[in-house]
Amino acid sequence: MQITLTVNGAAREVDIDPRTTLLDVMRHHLDLTGSKKGCDHGQCGACTMLVNGRRINGCLSLAVMHDGDEITTIEGLGDPGNLSPLQAAFVRNDGYQCGYCTPGQIMSAKGMYDEFNKGWPSHVSDDLTAEPNFTTAEIKERMSGNLCRCSAYPGICKAIEESAEEEGLTKRKAAE
Amino acid sequence: MKSFEYVRASGIADAQDTAGRIIAGGTNLIDLMKHQIETPPRLVDVTRLDMTEIEQSAHSLRIGALVTNSDLAAHDTVRRDYPVLSRALLAGASGQLRNKATTGGNLLQRTRCPYFYDTTQPCNKRVPGSGCPAKEGINRILAVLGTSPHCIATHPSDMAVAMRALDARVEIESPNRGTEMLTLDEMYVLPGDDPSKETVLEAGDLITAVHLPQPPKGxxxxxxxxxxxxxxxxxxxxxxxxxxxxxxxxxxxxxxxxxxxxxxxxxxxxxxxxxxxxxxxxxxxxxxxxxxxxxxxxxxxxxxxxxxxxxxxxxxxxxxxxx
CATH class of the missing domain: 3.30.390.50 (CO dehydrogenase flavoprotein, C-terminal domain)
Incomplete structure (x- = not known):
């Protein structure tokens, strides 16, 4: 089937079998191998990408269902030598060891900043009706869909905290 | 994954396809298709249908079947008047999955029993009559109430548990029976002699919304x-x-x-x-x-x-x- 996706700002036409996931379209049809295939079953988050601004698992999405949608992958954030603030913060804070989960972690954090800006609560928010606080506990809960088997979580959290405003977080609302 | 014909529904009539399997968020169904636990010959994509609104009236809150779990959990009225529902949704899955998973699809997700997921094992839900090794096997996550000798699977949804407490009714458009409003106890059937049948829904039936009554006291x-x-x-x-x-x-x-x-x-x-x-x-x-x-x-x-x-x-x- 012929579909058109806007990938990192550019319209891309692909001719695919309906079984093809968004993840496989990126990796096999568009040579965008930044999004990683970890479990391929929605359990690890390595394939996280933004679809129309929201973070989703690319491995559990049939590309034909996303005809016309806007996709942002890790390649859309920065390049070697021109890293986005969050990418640079992952390097600075050792937010990885093997690096396989990193693109998914970064894309998930991008989506999460936006969810904070919209005031979405989480499982650990004390008050459902109040603006959430941008705390480490909130970050950990909201990032639980991204596993890091090297367990670089402290560096990941630090990178996400450090670059939040540069990446567009507008509502930190400190508890103190 | 087995190959299938892909159809994009542009109206409810398209979705009422008795030979098709409906897909919305796909977070459970695509996984099951990868494992070849489900092998639908035709997949009917309902995501372009107009079922994404949450409408408030004097007597109820009508949640469109395509409202995502994220949007429902974050909806102002739900957070204020039905916090048990918001809390249940936020306790389930991950941020990425909640962004895709829909209200209708969440209700119809299938058990995570390890024998249901392992196609090399017998399972009465997957292959009726093949047996249930879970009863003497790996059953840590499985059921202790409502089981039958043929199946001890659990329903995995958090959202549905809150909806059950809130006396939610599921709005169903059926090609044979017209519009129906069922409680969750009316919609879900216990495993009994045929665990492969999980709801009273028939081929072609489409969940269009979930209705919550006025917020309860307390x-x-x-x-x-x-x-x-x-x-x-x-x-x-x-x-x-x-x-x-x-x-x-x-x-x-x-x-x-x-x-x-x-x-x-x-x-x-x-x-x-x-x-x-x-x-x-x-x-x-x-x-x-x-x-x-x-x-x-x-x-x-x-x-x-x-x-x-x-x-x-x-x-x-x-x-x-x-x-």
């Missing part, structure tokens, strides 16, 4: 106990709504996840509580009634005392009784 909470603190299915969960006036419980609605093949609600548990002054002894009586027919299968025996403790903790929280 306090609401959702307590979920699981193996890790986030992104795990419930071992036991309790959705509780309790109103206390003049020192007596006047209303109680309690639904349970992780215990049964469907979101579990037992009116006799609520009957124990209503009209009585809340106390630790009363909560024990309620737990006795809830669990009188509970049956463990070895690994999951712990769920019976865990359900008691979780229920008592929820009742203590909602009534202000200190345990």
């Amino acid at each position: 306090k609401q909470t959702y307590r979920k106990v699981r193996d890790r603190s986030s992104y795990a299915f419930a071992l036991v969960s309790v959705a509780g709504i309790v109103d206390v006036e003049d020192g007596k419980i006047t209303e109680a609605a309690l639904a349970f996840g992780g215990l049964a093949p469907r979101p579990w609600r037992d009116g006799t548990v609520e009957d124990v509580l209503v009209g009585e002054a809340p106390s630790d002894a009363l909560f024990d009586k309620a737990a006795d009634v809830l669990l009188q027919d509970a049956q463990g299968f070895g690994e999951n025996d712990f769920k019976i005392p865990l359900a008691r403790r979780t229920l008592k903790a929820v009742l203590a929280e909602l009534t202000g009784v200190t345990q």
Whole structure:
């Protein structure tokens, strides 16, 4: 089937079998191998990408269902030598060891900043009706869909905290 | 994944395709198709249908079947008036999955029983008549209430447990029966002799919305106990709504996840509580009634005392009784 996706700002036409996931379209049809295939079953988050601004698992999405949608992958954030603030913060804070989960972690954090800006609560928010606080506990809960088997979580959290405003977080609302 | 024909529905009539399998968020179905547990010859994509609104009226909240779990959890009215639902949604899955998973699809997700997922093993739900090794096998996450000799699977949804406590009704457009409004107990069937049948829905039936009645009186909470603190299915969960006036419980609605093949609600548990002054002894009586027919299968025996403790903790929280 012929579909058109806007990938990192550019319209891309692909001719695919309906079984093809968004993840496989990126990796096999568009040579965008930044999004990683970890479990391929929605359990690890390595394939996280933004679809129309929201973070989703690319491995559990049939590309034909996303005809016309806007996709942002890790390649859309920065390049070697021109890293986005969050990418640079992952390097600075050792937010990885093997690096396989990193693109998914970064894309998930991008989506999460936006969810904070919209005031979405989480499982650990004390008050459902109040603006959430941008705390480490909130970050950990909201990032639980991204596993890091090297367990670089402290560096990941630090990178996400450090670059939040540069990446567009507008509502930190400190508890103190 | 087996190949299939892909059809994009542009109206409800397209979706009422008796030879097609409906797909919306796909977070469960695509996984099942990768494992070849489900091999639909035709997939009908309903995501472009106009079912994404949450509409409030004087008597109800109508949640379109395509409202994502994220949007429903974050909706102002739900956060304010139906916090048990918001809490249940936020306790389920991950941020990425909640962004895709829909209200209708969440209700129809399938069990995570390890034998259902392993196509090299017998499973009466996947291959009727092949047997249920779970009863003597790996059954830590499986059911202790509502089981049959043929299946002990649990329903995995958190959302549906809160909806059961809230007396939600599911709006269904059926090509044969027209528009129907079913409670969750009317929609889900217990495994009985045929665990492959999980709901009364027939081929071509489409869930179009879920209706919540007016917000109930009293306090609401959702307590979920699981193996890790986030992104795990419930071992036991309790959705509780309790109103206390003049020192007596006047209303109680309690639904349970992780215990049964469907979101579990037992009116006799609520009957124990209503009209009585809340106390630790009363909560024990309620737990006795809830669990009188509970049956463990070895690994999951712990769920019976865990359900008691979780229920008592929820009742203590909602009534202000200190345990």
